[in-house]
Amino acid sequence: MKDLIIQKIKERFADSVIEFSDFRNDLSVLLKKEAIHDVALFLRDDADLKCDMCKDATAIDWARRKNRFTVVYHIYSFKNNIELRLKADLDESDLNTVSLVSVWKSAEWYERETFDMYGINYVNHPDLRRIYLPEEFEYYPLRKDFPLLGIPGSLPLPKSEN
Amino acid sequence: MGLEAKLTQDGFITTTIDSVIAWARKSSVWPMPMGISCCAIEMIAAADPKYDISRFGSEVMRFSPRQSDLMIVAGTVTYKMAHVVRRIYDQMPDPKWVIAMGACTSTGGMYRSYSVVQGIDQFLPVDIYTAGCPPRPENLLNALMAIQDKISKTRARDFQDKIPSEFSK
Numbered sequence A: 001m002k003d004l005i006i007q008k009i010k011e012r013f014a015d016s017v018i019e020f021s022d023f024r025n026d027l028s029v030l031l032k033k034e035a036i037h038d039v040a041l042f043l044r045d046d047a048d049l050k051c052d053m054c055k056d057a058t059a060i061d062w063a064r065r066k067n068r069f070t071v072v073y074h075i076y077s078f079k080n081n082i083e084l085r086l087k088a089d090l091d092e093s094d095l096n097t098v099s100l101v102s103v104w105k106s107a108e109w110y111e112r113e114t115f116d117m118y119g120i121n122y123v124n125h126p127d128l129r130r131i132y133l134p135e136e137f138e139y140y141p142l143r144k145d146f147p148l149l150g151i152p153g154s155l156p157l158p159k160s161e162n
Numbered sequence B: 001m002g003l004e005a006k007l008t009q010d011g012f013i014t015t016t017i018d019s020v021i022a023w024a025r026k027s028s029v030w031p032m033p034m035g036i037s038c039c040a041i042e043m044i045a046a047a048d049p050k051y052d053i054s055r056f057g058s059e060v061m062r063f064s065p066r067q068s069d070l071m072i073v074a075g076t077v078t079y080k081m082a083h084v085v086r087r088i089y090d091q092m093p094d095p096k097w098v099i100a101m102g103a104c105t106s107t108g109g110m111y112r113s114y115s116v117v118q119g120i121d122q123f124l125p126v127d128i129y130t131a132g133c134p135p136r137p138e139n140l141l142n143a144l145m146a147i148q149d150k151i152s153k154t155r156a157r158d159f160q161d162k163i164p165s166e167f168s169k
């Protein structure tokens, strides 16, 4: 099955794939970020693959690497019982990447969480707001340069009355 | 000798209003169960037949702050939740008491993190801290008994000059 996935993606998106990796039986595809929407659509609709579920969307902060962030989608095919990761690198200078909510509806809150925690801007997301943190919070806490105990005063406490 | 003997002999006793009020108040502390996370499970256990918090007169868990005297803050308080906790506390009528139940509420506990308030005493006046993660029900009952001790020592003049928080706005 994995070979079929690799072969199908290679056939159609030869220019967009940067690499395939298969670590401990987990297949990942690293893509150029421009291509991620097309590849996602193809994986969802292809009659053999039918990757019809997005189980998670998240990001990785590599701190000092040139392409500092990687966005990751975990997708799943009920038909083949196979899981697959789609990844794309982003540089700090351009944190825009296209949203996959139009492909998998379930990505909506996952992308909001990733925006909340890493500040990744999902273009065409229907409702890109913070999901956990207060809306007026200015930082992205899962970034490596965010201090463990936060920025003092950035999250206000209630004022005591007496 | 005892209360009954005294009453059957003389038909009256002398005492101070303060001690009568404190005596009545301390065995009927109605808790506001602020059960935010895992500690709340042990708070519930304290109310079950095995530990039976009603032995201390506190079985009436009120989910309306207007009817409670004691807030049991049981769980991890995040900065976002802190505003809710404080607002509910402000809605409770005076006099009122607070138990910080568990490591999280007392100090932030194992959540040494940007999102968790490192001790609710930063925004609430806490009367009793309870150690443990979670504290056993006995420990909560112990805290309740400490609150009762504290109540039995209160005097009306302690509250005399204090404007109730519902009027101070």
Ligand code: SF4
Pocket: B037, B038, B039, B040, B074, B075, B076, B101, B102, B103, B104, B105, B109, B132, B133, B134, B135
């Ligand atoms: S002190 Fe322990 S049991 Fe209580 S809320 Fe914190 S983590 Fe949960």
